[in-house]
Amino acid sequence: MARDARLRRRLHALIIILLASSLAPAQTLTLSGSVTDPEGAAIAGAEVTLSSGAYSFSTSTDSAGRFQFTSVTVANGKLRIRAAGFSDAHRVWNANDISPIKLTLLPAPNSERVTVTATRIASRTEDVAANAVALSAHDLAATPALLIDDKLRQVPGFTLFRRSSSRTSNPTSQGVSLNGLGASGASRALVLEDGVPINDPFGGWIYWSRIPPAELADVEVIRGGISSLYGSNAMAGVIQFLSRQPETPAMSLELSYGSEVTPDLSFWSGARAGKWDGAVSADLFHSDGYVLVPVEQRGTVDSSANAEHAGMNATVGRSMEKARVFARGSYFTEGRHNGTLIQVNDTQSGEGILGAELHALAIGTFSLRAFGMAQSYNQSFSSVTADRNCQSLTNLQHVPSQQVGGSALWSRSLRSRQTLVAGVDVAQVIGSSNERLFLSTGTCPGVMPNGTNVSGGRQRTFGVYGEDIIRVSPSWIITPGLRVDRWRNFDAESLRTPVAGPPVSTPSDDRSENAISPRLSVLHQINDKFAVTGAAYRAFRSPTLNELYRSFRLGNVLTEANSALRAERLTGAEAGVNAYAFERRFQLHSTFFWNDVVNPVANVTLSSTTSPVIRQRQNLGRTRSRGLDVDSSFSVSSTTSLSGGYQLVDAIVLSEALNGLRIPEVPRHQFTLRAQYWNPARIMLSAQARYSGAQFDDDLNQLKLEHYFVLDLYAGRALNKHLEAFVAIENALNQRFDVSLTPSTVPGSSPVRTLGPPFLARVGMRLKLGGL
Numbered sequence: 001m002a003r004d005a006r007l008r009r010r011l012h013a014l015i016i017i018l019l020a021s022s023l024a025p026a027q028t029l030t031l032s033g034s035v036t037d038p039e040g041a042a043i044a045g046a047e048v049t050l051s052s053g054a055y056s057f058s059t060s061t062d063s064a065g066r067f068q069f070t071s072v073t074v075a076n077g078k079l080r081i082r083a084a085g086f087s088d089a090h091r092v093w094n095a096n097d098i099s100p101i102k103l104t105l106l107p108a109p110n111s112e113r114v115t116v117t118a119t120r121i122a123s124r125t126e127d128v129a130a131n132a133v134a135l136s137a138h139d140l141a142a143t144p145a146l147l148i149d150d151k152l153r154q155v156p157g158f159t160l161f162r163r164s165s166s167r168t169s170n171p172t173s174q175g176v177s178l179n180g181l182g183a184s185g186a187s188r189a190l191v192l193e194d195g196v197p198i199n200d201p202f203g204g205w206i207y208w209s210r211i212p213p214a215e216l217a218d219v220e221v222i223r224g225g226i227s228s229l230y231g232s233n234a235m236a237g238v239i240q241f242l243s244r245q246p247e248t249p250a251m252s253l254e255l256s257y258g259s260e261v262t263p264d265l266s267f268w269s270g271a272r273a274g275k276w277d278g279a280v281s282a283d284l285f286h287s288d289g290y291v292l293v294p295v296e297q298r299g300t301v302d303s304s305a306n307a308e309h310a311g312m313n314a315t316v317g318r319s320m321e322k323a324r325v326f327a328r329g330s331y332f333t334e335g336r337h338n339g340t341l342i343q344v345n346d347t348q349s350g351e352g353i354l355g356a357e358l359h360a361l362a363i364g365t366f367s368l369r370a371f372g373m374a375q376s377y378n379q380s381f382s383s384v385t386a387d388r389n390c391q392s393l394t395n396l397q398h399v400p401s402q403q404v405g406g407s408a409l410w411s412r413s414l415r416s417r418q419t420l421v422a423g424v425d426v427a428q429v430i431g432s433s434n435e436r437l438f439l440s441t442g443t444c445p446g447v448m449p450n451g452t453n454v455s456g457g458r459q460r461t462f463g464v465y466g467e468d469i470i471r472v473s474p475s476w477i478i479t480p481g482l483r484v485d486r487w488r489n490f491d492a493e494s495l496r497t498p499v500a501g502p503p504v505s506t507p508s509d510d511r512s513e514n515a516i517s518p519r520l521s522v523l524h525q526i527n528d529k530f531a532v533t534g535a536a537y538r539a540f541r542s543p544t545l546n547e548l549y550r551s552f553r554l555g556n557v558l559t560e561a562n563s564a565l566r567a568e569r570l571t572g573a574e575a576g577v578n579a580y581a582f583e584r585r586f587q588l589h590s591t592f593f594w595n596d597v598v599n600p601v602a603n604v605t606l607s608s609t610t611s612p613v614i615r616q617r618q619n620l621g622r623t624r625s626r627g628l629d630v631d632s633s634f635s636v637s638s639t640t641s642l643s644g645g646y647q648l649v650d651a652i653v654l655s656e657a658l659n660g661l662r663i664p665e666v667p668r669h670q671f672t673l674r675a676q677y678w679n680p681a682r683i684m685l686s687a688q689a690r691y692s693g694a695q696f697d698d699d700l701n702q703l704k705l706e707h708y709f710v711l712d713l714y715a716g717r718a719l720n721k722h723l724e725a726f727v728a729i730e731n732a733l734n735q736r737f738d739v740s741l742t743p744s745t746v747p748g749s750s751p752v753r754t755l756g757p758p759f760l761a762r763v764g765m766r767l768k769l770g771g772l
Contacts, residue, residue: 028070028071028073030070030072031072032067033067034065034100034102035048036065036680037105038105038107038680038684042064043061043083044247045061046060046086046105047059048060048079048080049079050077051080052078055073055077066100077092078092078093079092079103087105087107087585089104089106104680106138106638107138107139115130115132115134115222116240117132117192117240118226119229119467120409120467121365121411121419123469126525126531129479129523129533129576131237132221132222133220133221134218135152135221136217137217140213140216141766143674143714144712144730145712145730146167146258146262146264146730146760147167148166148208148209150165150167150730151213153690154672155645156630157178157647158176159666159667160173160183161174161177161183161665162697162739162740163738163739163756164756165757167289167757168289168292168305168336170336170338171200173205174207175188175204176191178224178236179223179224179237179595179625179647179649180595180626180627181666182623182625182664184602184603184617185205185547186203186204186205186546186547188235189236189238191240192239195355195407196353196371197405202377202399202401202429202546203544203545207349209285209311209334210311210332211283212267212268212311214266214283215243215244215281215313217242217244219241220239221237221238221239222239223237223629224537224572224574225519225538225570226238226519227519227537227539228467228538228539230425231461231515231540232461232487234539235540235541235570243281244270246279248272249271249272250269251268251767251769252266252269253266253766253768254764254765256763257762257764258763259758259761259762260287261288262285262287262762263286264283264284266282267282275319276318276319277316278315278316278317280312281314285308286306287306288304289306289307290755290758292339293339293753294736294753294755297750297752298388300390301341301391302340302388303340306337308334308335309333310334311330311331311332312330314329322358322361323356323358324356324357326354327352327355328352328353328355329350330350330351330352331350332347332349333348334346340391344380345377346378347377348376350373351373352372353369355367355368355369363412365411366408366409366410367407367408368406368407369408371405372402372405373402373403374400374401375403376400377397377398377399377400378399379399379552380396381393381394381396383612384745386745390444392445392447395435397434397552398434398435399546402430403429403430404427404428406425410423418470419468419469422464422465422467423465424462424463424464425463426462426463427460427461429460430456431457431545432454433454433546433549434452434454435453435455436452437451438450451497451498452496454494454497455495456545456549457489457490457493457548458490461486462485463485464484465483466483467480467482468481476524476525478520478521478522478523479519479521479523482516482517483518484515484516486513489508489512489545489548490510490511492508492510492549493505494549508548508563513567515540517537517538517539517540518537519535519536519537519538520536520537521534522534528580529581530579530580531578533577533591535573537571539569539572542567543565543566543568543601543617547565547601549561549563557612557613557615557742558613559616559617560614560617561616561617562618565601565619568598568599568619569598570596570598571595572593573594574593575591575592576589576590576591577590582634586632586635588632589629589630589631590629591629593626593627593629594625595626596624601618601620602617602664602699603615604617604620612745613743621655622655623651623653623655623663624650624652624654625649626650629647630645630646632644632645639679640677642675642676644673646669646670646671646672647671653699658700661696661701664697664698664699664701665697666695667693669693670690670691670693673688674686674687680718681718684717685715688713688714689709691707691709691710697740698741703751705737705739708735708737709733710735712730713729714726723767723768724766725763726764726766727764728763728764730757730759731757732759735756738755739756741754
């Protein structure tokens, strides 16, 4: 009995202890932290979920990227973080972790991003049957290159007219092309900033320095003909720069100083107050440059190719219930010495844009743009003796041009399976080349006036297009599109005024052409790991006023204009496979492409034995470019990633005179590889390798540019949550490769080589305030 009494007392005591513990307040914890991108900028609106067994709770980050869970009753669990435009992140948590927790999100791979360029409306990249590449602001910042065009070289297939960078090259050689079509000075790809074309209105080349890097949110690259939406210039694809949109007061400033006495400043600031928003950006650059010609070929005329530019943009907008209207103004100026004291050029331009976005109307959504630009371009040309110890002035050119244009875009979703897109574009360009000509007196550098020549005209374009995005089923998307364009060249005239005698006027006939550009694309999502795409299309490019009416000289080569040029017309097709693995942390996108171009414009050699060598812009019979694009990325962890790309292209001429020769300026092989470790609190590291195969610098395939390999490096560290310091190195191995070859004035002599940039290093700081 006594034993049973003792057991009952112990049982009662245990029951009392259990009741007391159950009635006592549970121990709770507070978990807080912050979510940033790899540059340390706060990510607002990110969804943070804490889960442990049956316990699960979610919250969102505030404008400063902070989050907090209160009254947490579990001692461990898992955190999942999601934000638009970023890959999901996961982290194991326990009560011993130091709070606040710092979490970093990497930009989403291409398939998880949204593109507005491929269809002219916002669409998930994985829902678009286009050969697309997107670069985020982080991708651009992590690239060691300083200038925009050099940053874009991480996209295989991106090529300028020549290999040189905008750091030192003449703007007329900065035309861009994609997918092995080649460039002849004018771009075969359209370049946009927030929907407005920035191709030079007269010549079609690109002033890459017009765009301050600090203002960019994304860059989208569509490789392949897409004239069905964008008309002329989009024959090889489209590159679009998308600027930041202010939500809260914010500022970004980057300062750097580097080799060749190269200071650089890039600035952006924006804010929103009530219904008003505004932003300003600026970019300042100077470089003393380097001597372009190798030591063994230099003479006394050779000097450093230096450059400087300044640009400023200002935008003001006002939001209404279902609309936003805005105005934007920009000014840009640059000056260059092109390798000798006489060969210089400068540009000044101003642009104004008015726009409106009308949302959620009963009949759909509208996007409206009106723009105008005035530009002045000046350049001097010279003739250099064979020993490069003397030069004579040959030509002073002044090229004024103006452009006005507008666009209207309408879209409307019909239930969840169909979206209609339609629009219209109009533009008019006026431009002329005003030349003061000089003739040698027979003794270098003596010259005498040789009269003047004024050539120019007007070009008016009009295009209307439509597109139907049809989601046949959850796994099938079909997108037919069609565009009709008409352009007219008129009021063209060449006026030659000799030193003695009356002026001679040679008018050109007014000419007009039409183009019909259809496109049909198909995407099939086989499962969550594989998708296949296909597209067939027609595209075109009309010749620019520069190609029609302006001649130019580069060293010992004189390239003449041709007012009889006709439009280039392309027929193309693509077939692609997209593959995903490891919860989409690994992605592989491959696209086979085939492009056939009729009447491509090329610089054709008329005489190679004269001094100067004479070339003329002419329509060749036909060219063909076929090849393969491969892009891949692997997010190893929240701080480590690998990415790369490769392009193989067989680009040949199919015409009687040049049949079977390679298209100039198109390498057969290109690849890029980037490895990145990005932890701002510790260190930020990025290494980028780039290889380009051999290519020819002339139509006869006699001037061969050999292959090259370049390695760029970047290292940085956050000093606090707003400021970081970095070191960037371009061409770390100091590989001196040729970017162009110019025939010598002495028959049988080696061509004059122009070198790419040497080893370049810079140090800098980035300051970010507000919501960046």
